[in-house]
Amino acid sequence: MAELTPNEESTSSEEAYKVFVNLLGKAFYEDVGVDGRVDPREPVKLKKVLDHFGENPQWMSMTEISRSVKISRTYLRRALRYLEEEKLVQCGQYRRYSLNYAGICEAVNYKILQKQETFENKRSGIAEYICLRCDRKYNALDAASLISEDGNTFVCENCEEEVITEKESQKKMEAQLKLLQDQLEIVKDIPIPVRFVNGTQLSWKTEPERGEGIPRSGFGAQLGHT
Numbered sequence: 001m002a003e004l005t006p007n008e009e010s011t012s013s014e015e016a017y018k019v020f021v022n023l024l025g026k027a028f029y030e031d032v033g034v035d036g037r038v039d040p041r042e043p044v045k046l047k048k049v050l051d052h053f054g055e056n057p058q059w060m061s062m063t064e065i066s067r068s069v070k071i072s073r074t075y076l077r078r079a080l081r082y083l084e085e086e087k088l089v090q091c092g093q094y095r096r097y098s099l100n101y102a103g104i105c106e107a108v109n110y111k112i113l114q115k116q117e118t119f120e121n122k123r124s125g126i127a128e129y130i131c132l133r134c135d136r137k138y139n140a141l142d143a144a145s146l147i148s149e150d151g152n153t154f155v156c157e158n159c160e161e162e163v164i165t166e167k168e169s170q171k172k173m174e175a176q177l178k179l180l181q182d183q184l185e186i187v188k189d190i191p192i193p194v195r196f197v198n199g200t201q202l203s204w205k206t207e208p209e210r211g212e213g214i215p216r217s218g219f220g221a222q223l224g225h226t
């Protein structure tokens, strides 16, 4: 980082967060609806809203977000509530929203650890089949009745997505988590995007303790530049 000029630094920081949030969405929110439930019939996916925050490091009103992402305010309200609970998005003064720069790394790290733990627990369990989209599980006996017309794959009776063995699904997920983890390592050591810091005239909803709840490295330093 030391060789980068401030301008390059801000671009790379924005880019790093964008990639990070995108990988996060792919790993955890691809088929998750605005209420945090996996439901293939849910028309609006959380990943879409989350990606918008990754691409726009600034405070945004509900109207701005709903226009850009093209979803209704009703859906957006539910999505924001869920993302706030997940500690990925924060609400500032005047009900404006941004990525939760202070807490996102810790929140994501926790999610990764939890997922890895479930993998560990499953390793010794019996072989099962799992739907890639809705997570429905089948035992070997059930799976036999799910065979596709061409006879090459199993198809979920709930959502018609392909059903694969849990071992295969776990491998896929582990590869995705590895990418996310690598990007987390990058993001946790860089300053938060300059555009976010300089663009903000807003304080946090709850006044954080000194050194707590305020974005980590770079926040104070960058304010010093302005």
Ligand SMILES: [Zn+2]
Binding pocket: 131, 132, 133, 134, 135, 136, 156, 157, 158, 159, 160, 161
């Ligand atoms: Zn399914």
